[in-house]
Amino acid sequence: MNGWLSALRAIVAREALRFLHQRGRFLSALVRPLVWLVVFAAGFRAALGLSIIPPYQTYITYEVYIVPGLCGMIQLFNGMQSSLSLVYDREMGSMRLLMTSPLPRWWLLFCKLTAGVAVSILQVYAFLAIAAGFGIVLPLAGYLWAFPALVLSGLMLGALGLFISSTVRQLENFAGVMNFVIFPMFFLSTALYPLWKMAESSRLLRDICALNPFTHAVELIRFALYQSLNGWALFWVASGFLVFFLLALWGYDPARSRPGRD
Amino acid sequence: MAEALRLEHVSLSYGARQALDDVSFSVAPGRFCALLGPNGAGKSTLFGLMTRLLVTRSGRIEIAGHDVARAPRKALARIGVVFQQPTLDLDLTVARNMRYFAALHGLSGRAAAIRIDAALDRLAMRERAGEKARALNGGHRRRMEIARALVHEPDLLLLDEPTVGLDAMSRKAITAHVHDLAEDGLSVLWATHLVDEIGPGDDVVVLHRGRVLRQALASDIAGPAGLAEAFLEMTAEGGGA
Incomplete structure (x- = not known):
């Protein structure tokens, strides 16, 4: 078991070091949500009225409402960024080093996942401090x-992100991920508007938002920030994790791999 | 004593393309075995199967007595691999790259440090331990990758065309280093398409179009015309068909 933990420590440390070396990535990870918070939220503040909904017990400003959504956005972007770096690693060959380790493949992928989560949490707390x-x-x-x-x-x-990286064969195809994963997930969620507000304009949009796992991630964070637990969101997020992780394991199954060149 | 590597009737096809066709050969302990084949022969595919990056249901691969399909973790623990593509983290120092690899094999702390020093010593790279991998030239990067593949003290060292892109001097040095490792008792499988990397006393497996054409001592395959001529003759158009 010590060997398993050594691998976990090494993979997390490598990912953290890599992130710290990429100052541009750190900066954009912070600037992106801050632009939403300072520019977008300030403009919408007057236009958007919010009623008191759980977990809030009083009227809140729009800036306060979107903070959990922006925390989720940081993690969403980070998940996709990690996925992008996995595709890069695979193209560059360094993924082979990881995959030929004698530790179980599920554990190696879980270590990669944990490393990405650690980096994303660092970013979220840096954002919360600036907010x-x-x-x-x-x-x-x-x-x-x-x-x-x-x-x-x-x-x-x-x-x-891990699952997506297993399906994307070339780095160039990754732009599609932005268009078809990040934007729909973010905009069709409760990150920017509550569900009831969405229902005012379209029941269908509201239903799509309610099915979006990212909505539940945002609500889990929102409730936790006010010291309460949203059980339904917890169930959705935990189930989402299990399903996506199992899909990622399937995606990285060596039986599905294709041979390279000689 | 189990053979370092044993392949029995290994085949792999993708749709109509037969990448490997009934491949069987073995590498004895402490031998330098060259897997000689032109581009497209199936060498990298074979490496993919031996390292479990690919799997096949046809045939059997054993590493130090461990079946790769049934006991993949035991088998992977016994091999050191140097891939054709470099797999170094260029922003990390040599020592950090080595520690990262050691951790992937469950080694850490003092035990890892001792083995890393020993592996770097073996390839005369210890004085470069504090340098970033990016600062090393191509030959030293390759040497470092070989040192890294030895950290967990494997029984079998697999090298997939490790001299690609190196100048003549570095190529000669790397080839000599790995031959020395074999003389010290390590089993080596060295994939190449360059006959000058093979010594007369080495074992050779000639692979062409996914099939083994011959396995013998290099001097036996060479005959009076030399290994290069014999190899060209064997793999000439239609030679493998």
Whole structure:
């Protein structure tokens, strides 16, 4: 078992180091949600009225509403970024090093996943600290409660990225992931508007949002930030993680691989 | 003592394309065996099967007595692999690259440090341990990859065209280093299409169009015309059909 933990530590440390070396990635991971928070939310503040819905017990500003969605967005982008780097690793050959380790393949992929989650959580807390600097301060205990929620949502979104990376053969095809995964998942969720607001314009859109696993990741984080547990969201996110991870294991099954060149 | 590597009737096809056709050969302990074949012969596909990056239902592959299909973890623990494509993290130092690999084999702390030093010593790379992999030239990067493949003390070293892209001097040095490892008792399977990397006392398996044409001592295959001529003759158009 010590050998398994050695591999976990090494893979997480390598991913963290890689992330710290890529300053541009760190910066864009923070700037992206901050632009939404400072520019988009400020503009929408007047246009969008929000009623009091759980977990909120009082009126909140729009900036406060979208913070959990932006935390989810950071993890969604990070999951896809990890997926992109896996495709790159595969093209460059370094994925072979991982896959020829004598440890079980599911454990190696889980280690990769955990490394991505660790990096995404670092980004989320950096974002929350900057948001606090802009005056969006959440209950102190909420920051602690959010941690397990972020682990689970990170695992689910990372597993989705892992599965996608197993299906994308070339780096060039990755742009499609942005168009067909990130944007629909983000916009068809409760990250920007609550479900009831969506239902006002379209029942169908509301139903799609309710089925979107990213909606439940956002709600799990939202409730945790206010020290409450959304059981239904927890069930969705945990199930989503299991399904995506099993699909990723299937995607990385050597029986599905194709030979390379001589 | 079990053979370091044994392949029995291994075949693999993708649709109509037969990548490997009834491949059987073995590598004895402590021998340098060259897997000699032109481009497209199926060498990398064979490496994929031996390292379990690919799987097949036809045939059997044993590494140090462990069946790759039935006991993949035991089999993978006994091999060191140097892939054709470099697999170094160029932003990490040599030592960090080595530690990362050791951890993937369940080694850490002092035990890993001792083995890393020993492997780097073996390839005369210890003084470069603190340098970033990016700072090394092609020959030293390859040497480092070989050292890394030895960290977990494997029984069999697999090298897939390890001299591709290297200059003549580096190629000669790497080839000599690996021959020395075999003389020290390590079993080696060296895939190549270059006959000058093979010594007269090496074992040779000639692979062409997914089939083994011959397995024998290099000097026996060479005959009076030399290995290069014999290889060209065997793999000439229609020679493998």
